[in-house]
Amino acid sequence: MLTAVRRRLLLLPPPLRFFSAATTAEPTVVSYLTSTCGLSPATAARTAATEPWARPASPDFTSNADAVLALLRRYGFTDADITATVRGFSRVLVSDPARTLQPKLDFLSSVGITAPLLPRLVSLTPIILHRSVEAHLAPFFDSLREVLGSDSNIVAALRHMPFVMRCSPKATFLRTLPVLRDVHGLTPSEVSKLVILQPGVILLGPDRVGEIVQVVKNAGVEPGSPMFVHVFAMLTKLKTSTLENKFAIYRSLGFDKEDVTVMLRRYPTSIGISEEKLKKTVGFLIGKAGLSREDIVTYPNILVRRLDSHSRRCAVLAVLRREGKPEGRHRVPMVLMATSTRFMTVYVRQYERELPDVLRAINGEIPFDGFGGLEKKPQRQKKIRR
Numbered sequence: 001m002l003t004a005v006r007r008r009l010l011l012l013p014p015p016l017r018f019f020s021a022a023t024t025a026e027p028t029v030v031s032y033l034t035s036t037c038g039l040s041p042a043t044a045a046r047t048a049a050t051e052p053w054a055r056p057a058s059p060d061f062t063s064n065a066d067a068v069l070a071l072l073r074r075y076g077f078t079d080a081d082i083t084a085t086v087r088g089f090s091r092v093l094v095s096d097p098a099r100t101l102q103p104k105l106d107f108l109s110s111v112g113i114t115a116p117l118l119p120r121l122v123s124l125t126p127i128i129l130h131r132s133v134e135a136h137l138a139p140f141f142d143s144l145r146e147v148l149g150s151d152s153n154i155v156a157a158l159r160h161m162p163f164v165m166r167c168s169p170k171a172t173f174l175r176t177l178p179v180l181r182d183v184h185g186l187t188p189s190e191v192s193k194l195v196i197l198q199p200g201v202i203l204l205g206p207d208r209v210g211e212i213v214q215v216v217k218n219a220g221v222e223p224g225s226p227m228f229v230h231v232f233a234m235l236t237k238l239k240t241s242t243l244e245n246k247f248a249i250y251r252s253l254g255f256d257k258e259d260v261t262v263m264l265r266r267y268p269t270s271i272g273i274s275e276e277k278l279k280k281t282v283g284f285l286i287g288k289a290g291l292s293r294e295d296i297v298t299y300p301n302i303l304v305r306r307l308d309s310h311s312r313r314c315a316v317l318a319v320l321r322r323e324g325k326p327e328g329r330h331r332v333p334m335v336l337m338a339t340s341t342r343f344m345t346v347y348v349r350q351y352e353r354e355l356p357d358v359l360r361a362i363n364g365e366i367p368f369d370g371f372g373g374l375e376k377k378p379q380r381q382k383k384i385r386r
Contacts (some may be wrong), residue, residue: 038083076115089126161199
């Protein structure tokens with residue numbers, strides 16, 4: 001009989017199995033997780049039924065959990081932060097607030113990690129609250145400090161890539177950072193800047209680091225160049241196959257390898273543009289705005305601007321050309337690269353009363369289809385016969 005019951009339970013979907021064994025779920029824990037910690041009823045029931053600490057819950061569970069949440073709130077945790085932390089590591093509720101949790105929070109605060117970054121780091125990697133300060137956190141930050149130089153740089157890096165808190169203090173840094181310094185010749189300041197720009201570099205293996213360094217060098221950028229770390233940081237985001245595909249896309253649009261490497265040197269983000277955006281933007285700039293590929297290679301950051309912004313600016317320029325205004329003869333690349341403030345001042349504000357169409361154009365009410373035939377020919381002055 002018992003064997004048949006077990007067989008039927010195993011045939012049920014996982015959630016139903018948990019609820020069929022609901023006798024193991026503490027109602028007090030379920031209620032606390034939902035009403036106080038913000039977990040959904042299903043998540044709360046699953047946690048109460050499966051976590052060893054909740055079966056059965058300690059008689060002083062509620063008072064200890066209240067003390068834990070009060071401690072977290074003192075360090076700037078919001079209700080959303082608490083929900084995320086408990087969802088990811090529910091055992092925090094039965095941890096000793098003073099002996100287990102506070103030393104970790106104090107240590108993180110001592111190196112400059114405070115709210116809102118502190119709650120964000122903990123909620124994303126709550127297990128750090130159970131890591132030893134002496135055996136894990138202190139060595140981890142010593143490794144960071146060795147490369148980044150200061151606690152303020154560490155905070156800046158963690159703000160951009162909080163997941164590095166999951167790393168081992170030795171396994172990752174000792175594999176990658178010496179390679180950058182000792183094998184590829186980056187200075188400590190260059191390594192520091194690179195990790196701040198792209199903290200994920202510490203997760204790369206030595207072989208992958210070598211591959212990226214070679215690609216950067218092939219683009220004509222050597223260690224010591226101000227652009228090296230920027231190009232390197234951009235390439236760490238792309239797999240080798242993805243990078244090859246990016247070059248192929250540029251070639252299909254008429255750019256040769258040298259064009260792409262020049263753009264990569266000048267504006268590394270140009271290699272990360274999606275295929276769809278790249279094709280649409282290049283098609284517009286060459287097909288409608290009249291730019292040459294040389295213009296795009298010279299100003300590669302023009303590729304990351306919004307296509308709608310390009311179209312509206314060109315529509316304004318078309319109005320000015322149609323009316324024979326001197327600003328209408330300005331070079332299109334310079335018009336498209338102007339800051340928003342400069343563009344509005346030079347091309348829109350000074351003409352908005354005289355030519356209301358410039359306002360309509362910048363607001364997207366006048367479509368842009370090209371500049372062909374818009375320029376007014378200057379009138380020839382009649383020669384005065386003497």
